[in-house]
Amino acid sequence: MxxxxxxxxxxxxxxxxxxxxxxxxxxxxxxxxxxxxxxxxxxxxxxxxxxxxxxxxxxxxxxxxxxxxxxxxxxxxxxxxxxxAMKLGDRLDGHIVQGHVDQTAECISISEEDGSWVFTFEYDKDLSNITIEKGSITVNGVSLTVVNSKINQFSVAIIPYTYEHTTFKTLNVGDKVNLEFDVIGKYVKRLNDLRQ
Missing domain, CATH: 2.40.30.20 (Elongation Factor Tu (Ef-tu); domain 3)
Incomplete structure (x- = not known):
């Protein structure tokens, strides 16, 4: 984990x-x-x-x-x-990440916002993955908070520290990224799908 x-x-x-x-x-x-x-x-x-x-x-x-x-x-x-991998007993500073990528997405826009950056990604909705506003998402292994959640699109706001210490500083529009959706959200969605 x-x-x-x-x-x-x-x-x-x-x-x-x-x-x-x-x-x-x-x-x-x-x-x-x-x-x-x-x-x-x-x-x-x-x-x-x-x-x-x-x-x-x-x-x-x-x-x-x-x-x-x-x-x-x-x-x-x-x-x-x-x-x-996380050591047992360590703080969970991000969120629960399994290291199992669900799908890729394409970076469709990058905007600088007065000292931070907003990256927007688009993914194939046919794979039935979802994001929720203020929920967790992992982009290229980085634990982030979803903003502007849509059916097949979401954005993340990146602070200067994260920008400098991750590959976000090298990411361009058109690049593919790995997505791991929130594991708790995946289980809730699966249970809901089984009830229908």
């Missing part, structure tokens, strides 16, 4: 295809603290550390992950949001 509070930015050092899998090598200042078989969220995608060498570590994404996230679109030199 994760919180959506980003610890560090990682840099893609190497990408290596093997059959339907993609091995991704990242450089990060927290590499020395990692261990093999540890779960680490990369842009909100929970991946397992399979190798560590100096300041670099390797994770493997299977075809299912590549099909449903933006991980397969990464290029050498790209930045990713990194978060290690």
């Amino acid at each position: 994760f919180t959506g509070i980003i610890e560090n930015l990682g840099i893609v050092e190497k990408l290596e295809k093997e059959n339907g899998n993609l091995h991704l090598t990242f450089n990060s200042s927290i590499t020395a603290e990692l261990k093999i078989d540890q779960s680490v969220a990369h842009n909100g995608v929970c991946l397992t550390v399979v190798n560590i060498e100096n300041d670099n570590y390797v994770v493997t994404a299977i075809q299912e992950t590549l099909d449903k996230t933006n991980i397969g679109a990464l290029k050498v030199g790209d930045l990713v949001n990194i978060e290690r």
Whole structure:
């Protein structure tokens, strides 16, 4: 389980295809603290550390992950949001995040708002995911609060600290992001759907 509070930015050092899998090598200042078989969220995608060498570590994404996230679109030199799994007993500063991406969305607008930024995203409503006003959403692994919730669209307001310490500073209109919708909201929606 994760919180959506980003610890560090990682840099893609190497990408290596093997059959339907993609091995991704990242450089990060927290590499020395990692261990093999540890779960680490990369842009909100929970991946397992399979190798560590100096300041670099390797994770493997299977075809299912590549099909449903933006991980397969990464290029050498790209930045990713990194978060290690939550320790039992730690504060839950963000919200409950599983590291299981529900779908991707496209950034459709970015506006600067006197020292902060508002990012708006559009997603495929046919996958039956929903947002609610002032509810939680995870965008590329970052725990955020929904504003301007619509059927297939929502916005998030980004403070300067989050902008500088996450990949939001490199995000452009047209970029794809990973979305993990609020787990409690998903269960409520599923129960409601079963009653109908």
